Amino acid sequence: MIQSIDYSAVAVPLILALTAGLVLLLDAFLPARPGGGRLLGVVALGGVAVALAVLVAQAVRGGERRTFCVPPSLGSAASCSFVLDRFTLVFMALVLAAGVVVVLLSMAETSGGRVPVGEWYFLLLGTLTGAVLLAASRDLIMLVVSLELVSLPVFALTAMRRYDGRASEAALKLFLVSVVSTAIMLFGVSLLYGVTGSVHLDRIAAFYASGQSAAPAGVGQGVTTVAIVLVLAGFGFKVAAVPFHFWAADVYQGAPIPVAALLSVISKAAGFAGLVLILTTALASQAAVWAPVVAVIAALTMTAGNVLAMRQRHAVRLLAWSSVAQSGYILAPLAAFAGVPRDAVGASVAYLAFYAAMNLVAFGVVMLVSRARERNDLDDYQGLAFHSPVAALSLAFSLICLAGLPPGLAGLFAKVVVFRAIVDGGLGWLAVVMAVNTVIGLYYYIAWTARLFTPLSTGTHRSGSAPVAVAVGLAVIVTLVFSVAPQVVLSAVG
Amino acid sequence: MHIVYPVVVSALLFSIGVYGVLARRNAILVLMSVELMLNAVNLNLVAFDVWLRDRLHGGQVLTLFVIVIAAAEIGLGLAIVLAVYRNRQSIDVDRLRDLSETGASEEAGPPEEPVGVGEDADREARP
Amino acid sequence: MISVVVLIVLLPFVAAVAGLLGSRWPRGGSRTKENDRAAARRAAWFAIAPVTGSLLLTLWLASWSARALPRGSASYTGARFWAGLLPGSTEGTLTMVETGSVPISFTLRADGLSILIGVLVVVVALAVQVYSVGYMRDDPRHPSYSAFISLFTSAMLLVVYAGDLIVLYAGWEIMGLCSYLLIGHWWEDRANSRAAVKAFLVTRLGDVGFLFGIFTLGFAAGSFRIDDVLSADIPRGTLITATMLLLAGVAGKSAQVPLQTWLPDAMAGPTPISALIHAATMVAAGIFIVARLYPAFLGAQPTLDVLAVVAAIGMLGAALAALAQDDLKRVLAYSTISQLAYMAAGLAAGSDKAAIFHLLTHGAFKALLFLGAGAVIHHVGSNLMTHMGGLRTSIPITFAAMTVGFAALMGLPPASGFFSKDAVIAAIEHSHSPAQPFLYGAALLTVGVTGAYAMRAWLRTFFGPARVEALPEPPPGTAHVFDGREAPRSMLWPIGVLAVPALLLGFAGVTEVDWGSALVSLIVALLGAGVVYAFWRGAPHQDPARMLGPFRTACERAFYVDEAYRAVFARPVLRLARGVVRTDGQVVDGAVRGAGRLTMSLSGFVRLAQNGNAQLYVTGLLAGLLLITVAAVVLG
């Protein structure tokens, strides 16, 4: 029997994949002209834009689309591997928007000449496809494959810069830790498959809901717990949660900045999508098992992230640890899933959306400044407000947003949403830990912001770059919209 | 035969792979031990598939995918190791210490007070 | 009618504001000689004219009150001595302030008692203002000085005519502030400034108790108006606690025993101030309050017993201290404490009539003595009696006036002191409280000692060898020296005016004289004076105080009460303050800074794990995972 494929459902990943192929072909066959890199960039950007347009159309038409379904006759009800519902649409929108910004940043990076342009965009689009697929996947196989599709291109992208020892070292580290985490996750998946006997998330949920298990009760529960934790490992690495956070700063520093932005936003979003799918659809009834684990991991992540970021003197490393801390804040509401299921997922996804916007602004400006001064030390930012006020103001705005203080209203509302979910779920201690963490976080955010406004006697030359400026502008506008009307996100997340 | 045997073998195989990753200094040998871990997963999957007599054979399908993923990873891994060798002339994982906390902030020096900007310095700077 | 009372209180206040802002206004702040003189002249007019207005209005009010028919039911029990003299009373409420619990009503009330005291206050205030024109002629800060005196007068009148306890408390505190400002008039010398601070703090301590007393009464009676308080039936226990607390305020303001150390140091201020504030008015306010709320005090017998004991100790101790002082003003200061203790004894003995009568006469003759002393100090250029002697020839008018004053102080027959002190002693004799014999003995003994120190001061100032030599430059704290002639007429007129009531006020007292006790006290007084005269006759150069023998230094230092207070209160508080600053720096702030340092060191520690080795990362990863799995399974 041949599965019928609903091409309109699969449209978005398909477009991205085809664009990737097109970019590779263009790179291969087009004569090597100086403007070539920019053309490929535009093509990639066009691909992502078209995908975004299609996505918006599907969102407007509303309704759910399912495809790659298993016919009901075999075993229980029909369960499909690829589902396009509200949750998926939000994640796709998030990933594609971030993709636009990353592509714009890459244009500046690729114009440097040290990076093969065609391969760069091909891999970038590959990652985007993987991320979009992951958001829509509803069975373990598709989840694993799309997770790998997100990870592998990033290793290559990190190592892409020629003759850059640090980049290759970062890539190797990323590769090692990622592969080990994937292996651990696969082992978890195999155990989960062993216990539940099925690969589809809804069937696993049905299995646990019905309560009967193939193996005798004692062992079954133990194996399930181990399976859950091991599966968590895979996504924990992607999200850079505590035991899996060691690689973050080294890789962000070593990798080119667009890749760091990619890692901190898109791959993290994919990680969260996978985590939410597994935990809330497949293992919803096992919440009593994984909720405390997620709570402890969230608390440790935010604390480790903030504490490590306090004494940083390198801009990108600081942003790396700050993104680790922020993923702690995103994880926290998930722990309250037992108490308030809908709010928990909503809060987590909302915070992720706010975080993505704020973080991209910061990475954009860091990209701008690092073009003038490679060293990227915090002291290079001193007195930025005096000779490039717009960049300084947007960086200050994003840092204050990340800290969660007005005038950065986006960050403030994001934190309020998360705090509300935690307090609703009854996790008082986690709320207090998060409050203390906001204060520690503010310490290094305000330290950096203060540097921007302290005058520096020696003026430094600033080299502008159009695409990055557009990227920063785009991200700032999105953050401003989120600040003034956060309802846009909250209603979308639902 | 009872399901426990393959699962235990798979677990042991997995542990050997983990040991290989942690103990070996040479990057390529680390890659090999990662392969070992992935194969342990395959064994597990196939064993469960047969034990469950799953009509959809989810386990075996996933095994195929895992094999493909392993291949892709190893290809990419070796490419990265090659790049590291070309840049650093050694693929000893222990010696790749360039990107580290202390490394990054060596030349800048630890901050002497919370904000790291001597206020006297910039006070004179002010007109 | 109430508008008259409002005007009486407001006129000095307007004078104060005009004096402060207006006296230098047109020519700006430039401090040249003629600017100061013109400003001083203008300030003098700003001060004297309104107080005269107040005086006339008060006299008119008194005449109206005397003519008014006695009101049928005196609002509070007992026909008072002044109700007969000035039966009319009037009361008006400006507004009622809703505080949320006990309402405060801005009320003024003038009745017999307050009009009598009002007259005393305004007369003495006018005398002092006129006197100051001469005394402070070329003092650069004359405008602010006279303005503060007007402000003080207005505050005292507010206390006298207040119908609501909180309004009374407001006047009470403003008086304390004015006394601070005026004592510290010559603030160039830090000792004067410190004396002013001490005066304010000690009275402020008393005022805290006073405020709590007002709260107790206010809550018990449901309103702060004096009429409501006196007419409400307050349970005996609350009444006792309230009156005891009020006593604290009285002790503070009237410099009674526990809180009397500030008055002798208050002599650091100019002499007219001592005359006005520290002799006639402010110190008398405490006694006035007890008289004002007398029905409440009568209901609380234990309070009166405490008052009696305090008065007995106060009068005797102060009298002995006065005997050993070398500074003329400090003699008069301790004498004031002693005389106030007399009035307190009168109140304790149950006769507020005697106490108020003595208050009036004391106000007159003590102000007279102080103004006279001012003239003497002007003449000699120093406060110390060792520098004085044989002045009866060089300053005859002052001599005559001060003789009248001292006679009144000792209680010799023609002077007013005789009648008022006799009334007090008679009251003590006939009272029948447990402390009566102790109080009566102390009273008689004090009469003798008063006779002694009055005679000693009189002899050492005006008799004996003349030792005047014109000092080149007056030490700080005294006005400039006159060239040997009598004080200018502007100073003599007030002395003359005050001499009249000091002499004749006694006859105005309508009360019959209890000749028995009067004779006894007269004999004791003459006996004291005789002993001093004998010692003085023996060696005119030496100080008759040597008769105290070993107790002399103790008496001079007022039994070391002041040093004790400083050792027990002032110094420990300062040490505690430094301790608080240290703990605040190390402990409370330390905790905050410590938290910051702790996080920084934690960050340092956690960073160690980031040494760049990928395999360490993977090990950390697996270790963490193992830990979580075991925890999940075991605890799950």
Add this chain to the structure above:
Amino acid sequence: MSWLLLALLAVPLAGAASLTAPAFRGRAVSLHGIAVSAVTFVLAVVVAAVFDYGDAGRMRLQTDWSWIPGLDLRFHLGVDGISLPLVVLTALLSLLCFVHLAGHPPDGGRLRALVFTLLVLEVGMIGTFLALDLLLFFVFFEVVLIPMYFVIAIWGGRHRRAAAVKFILYTLLGSAVLLLGLLVIWTQTGTLDMVELTARHGAGIARSVQIVAFLAVGIGLAVKTPMWPLHTWLPDAHTEAPTVGSVLLAGVLLKMGSYGFARIAIPILPEGAAALAPWLGALAVVGIIYGSLACLAQRDLKRMIAYSSVGHMGFVLLGFATLTPVGMNAALFGNIAHGLITGLLFFVAGGIKERYGTADMVRLGGGMLRRLPYIGSLLTFACVASLGLPGLAGFWGEMLALLGAFRPAAGLSRPLFLVFMAVGGVGTVLTAAYFLVMLSRVTHGRAREIVPVGPPLASSEEVRVVLGPGEPVEPVATGTAVADVEDSGPAPSGARLPRADAPAPSGARLPRAGRLADVTAGELAAWVPLVALTILFGVWPKALLALTGPAVQAIFGLGGGAG
């Protein structure tokens, strides 16, 4: 008429936004600042005029738009008897600050940025007092943090960075805990509307939850009010902040904390308040004594005034702790009075620091009344008002607080509050002590002769100062007249003067630039309104009590229900 409140917020915001236009240069910037704050002040006065005093208990001029349905955060503004005086006070103090700024440009230059920051600060402050939605209150509560951080960090004194960092971290910790409290209230009641919550008088929230919520909200507000143990950020922030910063910090920011008690903690969580009132009272009273003692031993004038704020806010908190209408009235009155008086104190202290180049009392020597008579007398007036002299605004706040403590609410233990009242009374004496001691050290005594040695030094730069040890450090050494000798006699007992600077030959005089100019017209224009208002509220307390009375009755559910 409800647009008035929106205009009250929009005008300063527009003013700040318009500053980004490069059109403004030098003088125009400060004039712009004055103009915008003047318009805001006029609007505030119009709101006060149009306010219906007959029924001050109900919320007037309400605007209520839905801003974020997801968080059901409504842009709900309104003003009643409690918040109106605070709004007018904020507008007034901001105007006076701009007037002061016109005459005295800030130390750190960059006037345009300072005016921008102060206008944003004003929006945050006024917003906090107008907000009637818990989360909106929280947002405005936090809008104030970043501007005040920059005011201290850029235009402050020598150690401004550390002080600014400590200020913002400490206050943020407080407001984070406050947010937790607000969210607990929200989860229990399901609504964020303060008017609704006040009307419910805590119905629907279990007692234990009320206690937890009150604790969280209380700690958040206590950090801002500075209650005793959480106050250590205040002295550093005040000492390092510029004059304008100190005035706004003391005049308004502290009020936001105490306003929170009056608007959120006590009305919405009555049982929580009743349970924790004794603790609140105890900490308040300790604050009074602690603040007063700390002031007694301070050497820096601005730091001393900062600690005095801890003492005065102790009385305000005692007023709240009694949970009685008179206590609440006392606290609200004390708020306004403290705002006016401490604003004046900081203005004068700023003027002194500008002229002498230092705020260290020992270095100021004495005799300010001789050299700067008008500034000296203004300082004396401010100190006298601050120590609570009746007839000036400071008295009523403290007296009514003690009156409230005399008979606290029914549930509270009376003997405990009587002890608080007694300790509060002793606190007033200590307050009088440290103010008068300061006056005696700074304004009295003989002015040290200024011998203009060499070229006049830069006016505000710190000069290498040598102390003639003749100056008695022990302020209240009565009895023994320690002559104020000029020559360097042995310094009396007590701490040797810490040689902050390298010891120079003790004979050198204090070289300072020529004769010090007394108070200028600009300064007078900024200070006289505060003096006038202090006297007005002192002589006529009904002006404020008639306003807060009905609102407080509504809170305690005695009078008519809240609107």
